[in-house]
Amino acid sequence: MESLRDKYEVVIGLEVHAQLKTKSKIFAPDSTEFGSEQNTHISAITLGMPGVLPVLNKEVVNMGILTGLALNCTIPPRCKFDRKQYFYPDLPKGYQISQYDEPICVNGYLEIKGKKIGITRAHLEEDAGKLVHAGAAGLAGSSYSLVDLNRAGTPLLEIVSEPDMRSSEEARMYMEELRNIVRYIGVCDGNLEEGSMRCDANISIMPKGAKEFGTRAEIKNVNSFSALQRAIEYEIDRQIEIVEEGGKVVQETRLWDDNARETRSMRGKEDAHDYRYFPEPDLMPLEISREWVENIRKTMSELPGQKRERYMGLGLSEYDASVIVEQMPLAMFFDKVLELGATPKIAVNFIMGEIAAYLKEEKIEITDTKLTPENLVELIQLIEKAVISNNIGKQIIIDMMKDGEKASAIVEKRGLSQITDEGAIKEIVQKVVDANAPQVEAYRNGKTQLLGFFVGQVMKETKGRANPQTVNALLKEILG
């Protein structure tokens, strides 16, 4: 497959639904809270009772504008809502209120590693309810489905990209950056597993150098970044195989099955819905003044790209900056540590070293530990004041995360403070030198790389507490 891959260019465009984090629904006062008892947030409006009218939630529009600005979009002075008709049991009205030809955001982009990926549009719409099918959730063997309408009417922003991505890695990076952005500006919690962010991937292939795009397939049901990449890789191979065998890719919607690791046809173009869009008669077109847009712009927090750049300006590598930004709670923690005046370099060494390793091992976030920014800063200051060595710092940071204790308290309790007294260190150095005659001889015969061995021995004797500079100096002096 690898060599065949070289013959083709891959084209990918993503449609991403982001659930907006408002307290109430887009057209009804019902709560949007996740995980409530089924069918408890369902007013007459959500149920689509005759005679009720939708009332647009202003906060939804604010979040739509904010997201558009973060994605470098134009916010047209006017947008409108449309009805998209289809029948499904999770859609009480028999239509979804969405935006068709006049969306709230148009013509933006986001950057992945310096490459701009165009964003065609982003539009507001309402989510549908949830169906629990027979066989799922303990209903095995039953012959019915249950409907939970709590989610119906939850605000969504559908963000549609241009077909600008050329590999599954780029698609993944786009999705990750989009998630970073909506999380940092606080409009969506970006949880793919829980479905607060959902992605449909459009994929096609064409011979390298071709001008015209191939026919695309749309892949639904990808709910993690790794599944997105796997689904795209599978789909590329599937399409190449069809074309190589002289066939034609058909335009269709396919479902990704992450267990079977394959896509399966869901519906072809023939069964494509005719949604019979028309302007929603119960809602006025929405006029968005420039003042409104500018006021929202003023509330925008630092975007992930800006944060990465700021970190790099502090001397972090691009990799370190990206890793920290990728984990929002960690970035917030790091920002607080910086604000408290810690030296960035030492703070990063702890965060990217012991702290990151521990979080990864325990599969938790920094906020799940008992380490506070204040306590990390205190630890760093102990190192800078040479009260403890860097090594001791590395030893106690894990305990600080587990127990929430201050570094100074641990150092005091366990007697970990650095031995700086030259006389005391000299005694230990002499002892080590006396106990290792063969190595001393080798060292004196030119094998100077043995210095590290001696330092190690001294550190072992002192449980890492000896001041490293003093140890080095004394060893050189004594070994001659």
Ligand code: ADP
């Ligand atoms: P629809 O309304 O049927 O979903 P759109 O034209 O809005 O179709 O496109 C949906 C998505 O498909 C967009 O993200 C777009 O970038 C992408 N797309 C369009 N054509 C192609 C293609 N030939 N290959 C891959 N992606 C495509």
Ligand code: MG
């Ligand atoms: Mg589509």
